[in-house]
Amino acid sequence: MNPALQGVITIIVGVGGCIGYFFLSNLVLDKFVFPPVGKHAGRNINRANLVRPWLFLLPAVIALGLYLAYPVVATFWLSLTDRDAGGAFVGAANYVQMMNEPKFWEAIRNNMLWLIVVPAAATAFGLIAAQLTDRIAWGNIAKSLIFMPMAISFVGASVIWKLIYDTRPADQDQIGVLNAIWVGLGGDPQTWLTIPFWNNFFLMVVLIWIQTGFAMVILSAALRGIPEETVEAAIVDGAGPFQIFFKIKVPQIMGTIVVVWTTITLVVLKIFDIVLAMTNGQWGTQVLANYMYDKLFRSFDWGVGSASAMVIMLLVMPILIWNVRTVRKEMR
Template sequence: MAETRTLKSYASLSDIVKTALVVIATVIVAGSGFSLLKANVLPQVPTTLVAIVWGVSSVILIFYSLNLLAQIFPTKVYNKIVPYIFIGPAVLIMGWYLLLPTLRSLLLSFMDKTSTHFVWFDNYKFLFSDRSMLVSIRNTLIWLVCGTGFSVFIGLVVAILAERSYIEKGTKTFIFLPMSISLVGAGVIFKFMYAAKFGGAEQIGLLNAIVTSLGGNPQNWLGKAPWNNFFLIAIFVWLQTGFALVVLSAALKAVPEEMLEAARIDGANEFTTLVKIVIPNIKASIISVSTTILLAALKCFDIVYSMTNGMFGTEVLASQQYKQMFTFQNYGRGSAIAILILIGVSPVIYYNLKEFHNKEAFK
């Protein structure tokens, strides 16, 4: 848009009047629609329709008004500010919903339970001195290492094996299907699989049914720490392996076939070809998948909450944050845990942004 505009110095009077009228109309439409929805005087269906029409029309009018305001300035100025006009609202919304809550959480992390007095670093001392918090940190590290590692490893192995299988599509579809299930839904499914009945009762859990059919005794899989954490991580791996499989499978197809054929002609076996050629070529995809799953593991709350509610030594940082804020009503400690999680994800986010910046498309 900026390159097709003819050079001009300043807008005409008619352009200024038009811009003023459009801005006024935008304010009226946006303000009246917001007031109507806030008053909640309409039934549910009309309210939904009004929200859709008002939301779309308001966004269009806002961008149109901002563009008209920019056109008042000379062409050189317009060309410089018009990119910021289109990304400005998104940045403001992101700042309102992400930056401000983060700053508020940081402030609350230095305050007491009721957020009325400063206790400075007492909440952070609690994080690294309380036994339950230390267990949560340990479990979170286990989730990060095992959850991410097994998801990526199994996804990569299946992607490599399925690449040469005549049932490639069916295999990938079967493994990707769990991605359509929510974390809570998966937790409910596996809760039945891990279920245990004692005293000679018939087993309804798959694992204990297999154990008892082989002559063993039923086990309380979710009640024995720290091994119960690995049974919870297995659910996470079951869900995330499909994501790793799809991304890594696409990366494998992008490896030049000529390189593979040249390596085989030179006498390299399949394992050497995999280590020396395939893995280096898909390294970027492996890192991208690993960081994405790492973030999911660090924030994972649903599985723990739906399966054990953090009992039997299965607490993680996300579940502790929820309990501190909404069960114990301790906003200071809950905010401190949130900041700790933020510190944990920050290096990963920084690394991804750095990699994106180094890509040729982002230069």
């Protein structure tokens, strides 16, 4: 069957199925299971209202449980077993094997670098962009142009930046901007993506370029939410623009800065597409998610692959706990 047709049918079946389920399950509940008539009318209404939330929640709960909660457990179990041995329990063997691979440690080191550099740089650029664009008339246009890379896929962005890092032999014109500038300044053409260690930063630039717009949008809203009196009071006290920015504004939006920082951190922890498309982890640019993909789908080593996925989960854990605690506090 033509996939497009299949898609249309799926939409109809999916949407129709959802509506049908919600409508019919409500109908059955009200008309047949606990009808609000007869001598138990009041009791039945109460019972129906006890059941109804779960009718509303059921599809979502099943989907969440099956597609997100169960895999965490299953992956943990896979990381403790050996696929070649028919899924036999091997304890921590996969983890030990992973720890002995230099590529794993390279991935850990690079992920840490990414974790430090990208959120910091994107938040800083975003903050600068937000502060500057808020003060000028055409700020909204500027904002949407800086925000634009957000809509571009990581792979598309990788193609865009690969052109910038392109290298031609020394006797030809350079078609990559970076080399054109470098040669213009008197250097020899470099293959930027193969320079050990520094190539990581050339990859990070791509993500910073994408995430700055996100940081800018959120921080700009926060900056606008600052009560004007605090700024005016500072001006009356003789504070300069930089003092106002760093001593009055930034402290007041610290909460938002933390949120932006952690959101970008989550993106960084899962970074995969950019590395796959630009270097595929060669020349010392491996990261955890790509390492995991290598293990799972190229060497078909599910044990080690799942173990590295658990490492990513472990790194996400602090943010997860912090988020849950924040929400629990708000719910009370």
